[in-house]
Amino acid sequence: MKKNVLIIGAGGVGQVVAHKCAQHNRLLGDIHIASRNINKCLAIIDSIHEKGALQNRKGVLKAHRLDAMDTHATRELIEATGAQIVINVGHAFVNMSVLQACIETGAAYIDTAIHEDPTKICETPPWYANYEWKRKALCAEKGVTAILGCGFDPGVVNAYAALAVREYFDQVDSIDIIDINAGSHGKYFATNFNPEINFREFTGQVWSWQDGQWKSNKMFEVKRTDDLPVVGQQTAYLTGHDELHSLSQHLDVPNIRFWMGFGEHYINVFTVLRNLGLLSEKPVRLDNGQEVVPLQLVKAVLPDPASLAPSYVGKTCIGNIVKGTKDGKPREVFVYNVADHVEAYAEVGSQGISYTAGIPAAAAAILIAQGVWDVRKMVNVEELPYQPFINLMNDIGLPTQIRENGEDALVSFSDEALAAAA
Structure with a gap:
């Protein structure tokens, strides 16, 4: 051990x-x-x-x-x-x-x-x-x-994908990973984790796994709206993300996509920063000869994500909408978690x-x-x-919760199931 x-x-x-x-x-x-x-x-x-x-x-x-x-x-x-x-x-x-x-x-x-x-x-x-x-x-x-x-994503959603494929379906046609933060931090503009990594995810091509191959889109080109547990109606955008790269290789599922929720204000500020070249990872030379990486400069002037915690309110909802067939009939489930910003701060200060x-x-x-x-x-x-x-x-x-046909239930496993999985 x-x-x-x-x-x-x-x-x-x-x-x-x-x-x-x-x-x-x-x-x-x-x-x-x-x-x-x-x-x-x-x-x-x-x-x-x-x-x-x-x-x-x-x-x-x-x-x-x-x-x-x-x-x-x-x-x-x-x-x-x-x-x-x-x-x-x-x-x-x-x-x-x-x-x-x-x-x-x-x-x-x-x-x-x-x-x-x-x-x-x-x-x-x-x-x-x-x-x-x-x-x-x-x-x-x-x-x-x-x-x-x-x-969580990647990570927990990978486990959710494996759970659905192995226990809820005979055949899976699609896995749509939905990441919604329905909380508010009260700042004019901030990112929820390292700004440099956050922006890098969204400045290039959007890669998704569709019909058993990689497909490229532009950021904010494709969106969807879902009625989700606790957080209600939410709009999310097709985004490239880490877990697609392993799930596409390890699970026999032809369509695996990642969708992230963004508000209009975030999209507007992001678009201005990108169009001005302030999200570039390439250094630029100032008049005084000093070199600066625009993306690192933006990171330096934005709030530290850790500093957002005391004022954060609201909830997150992250999970997988999985569609396929079971016993010859169409089936759809949503495996998900809801977390609360205020409760998280009270317990661990984040x-x-x-x-x-x-x-x-x-x-x-x-x-x-x-x-x-x-x-x-x-x-x-x-x-x-x-x-x-x-x-x-x-x-x-x-x-972990699962929603099917409008009914929600906790996902948990018996000692016998744990022993069988060992």
């Missing part, structure tokens, strides 16, 4: 992961938090103590300064802390360096998004094959557990978007520590048993 956790990243998601790991530190052991800005790590530790979140009050909880782009420094920190589980919730640019450090030390690796090259936006699919999947054979050879994309991304990563660490997900190879979430994952999230803050 593995124990001792190193969390890389001290933003809003890192705060949620740290709180949830602290709540389970009798199982997980020592908890270490690392970032380039050690003060952010110390602030998270203070918040854990303030809320009395440490299950074992005498447990180790330490902060470290780390440039996670430096594989050697990351490896040294893993070895110095004795961490056997590394949760990478840092910038998507550091995935490959942290993964390599885990391969070299034997520590289990968890992340929440695909690696990104700072100089490239919206690369040709499938992104995992461009980066992480190139280390699959090495992980298997070294017996290193590497769980990719274990946030807003709901961070809460939904952080809990699954902490759940993966718990399942690795228990041996349930310690698979000693590289996998995406849909390749793992979803039953213990969904049950655990029900217990620690993200309950």
